Amino acid sequence: MADPWLTHARHLDSTAVLATQALFKAVDANPTMAPEEFQALVAAITQRYGTVAMSSALWALDTGRALADLTDLPAPVPAEAVNVAQVTNSASWALNKADGSTVAAARVMAGPLGRFIRQPARDTVWNSTAAAGTRYARVPGPGACSFCLMLASRGAVYTKDTVLTVSAGNSRTRRETHTRNPNATGGHTYSSGPMADGYKYHDNCSCTAREVLRDSDVPKIINDLQDEWYEVTYDASGHMRPNQKHAWDQHWKTKRDEAGEAFH
Structure with a gap:
């Protein structure tokens, strides 16, 4: 059977597209609608398609656990609907x-709408991994920004951890093998807080959240990004470079500039 999380990612992409198309179609059919009507329309579309996105996340959680023979885990926890006031404020x-x-x-609303549609799915994965004590990973979407790639490079993490590194078994330690910079001894850190990672998504972001039950569940792109993080933000002796985020941002800017030049 295909990886349910890949199917879920495709579901999210198509759901966000359908929601945007529904908004455009309704507005094109009634271009003179009052502001209150527009706000209500955006809220209704968010509720409808956000529920679809959340259902897809629940399906991926249930299916992934069944395939791993881990159906005795605590039941997935559906996310609450996106706050209506937040949606109407964005519409305003x-x-x-x-x-x-x-x-x-x-057209302006397309970016925030996609984020609102995807958020119930992301929150459902966050809530469910926290409840089950399993791990959570961010899988970057096509053309992801350096910030998203940085978050993805942390690997599979526990929602309650403050040191966010890929675990080996249940030890929650850094992976033993790093082909790019094996001397690096540190990892990512962040200030812990409720839903800290779950809300770090921006407009037009197509990153997805997935549950990780085994180390083999971690997508190759995430392992590669983690190796790249250590290569870029630690020196050859394994010491952390100053201002890691700036070094990471500059690395990706240079990498993409060079890739762009290759097509000219």
Whole structure:
């Protein structure tokens, strides 16, 4: 059977597209709708398609656990719907940015709408891994920004950890093999807090969250990114370079600039 999390990622992409198309279609059919109507429309679409996204996450959690013969874990925890006030405030912002044009506002709203649609799925994975004591990984989408790639490079983590590194078994330690910089001894750290990672998604971000039950569940791209993080942000002696995030950002800027030049 195909990896349910790959299927889930495709479901999220298509759900976000369908939600955006529904918004455009409704606004194009009634371009003079009142601001209150536009806000209500965005809220209704968010509720409808956000529920679809959440259901996809529940399916992936259930299916992944069944395939791993771990059906005795605590049941997945569905996320709450996105806060209506947050959605309507974003719709109001889009209208202001579009000078009151609902047609233009719908285009402005496309980015936030996609985030709102995906958030219940991301929160469901976060809630469910926290409840079950399993691990959580961020899988970067195509063209992910350096910030998203940095978060993904932490690997599979426990929601309660403050040291975010890929675990070996249940030890929650760094992977033993690092082909790029095996001398690095540190990892990622962050200030712990409720839902700290779950809310670190931006507009137009197609990263997905997945549960990790075994080390073999970690996608290759995440292991590669973790190796790359150590190569870029630690020196040859294994010491942390100053301002790791800046070094990472510059690394990806240079890498993408060079890739762009290769096509000219």
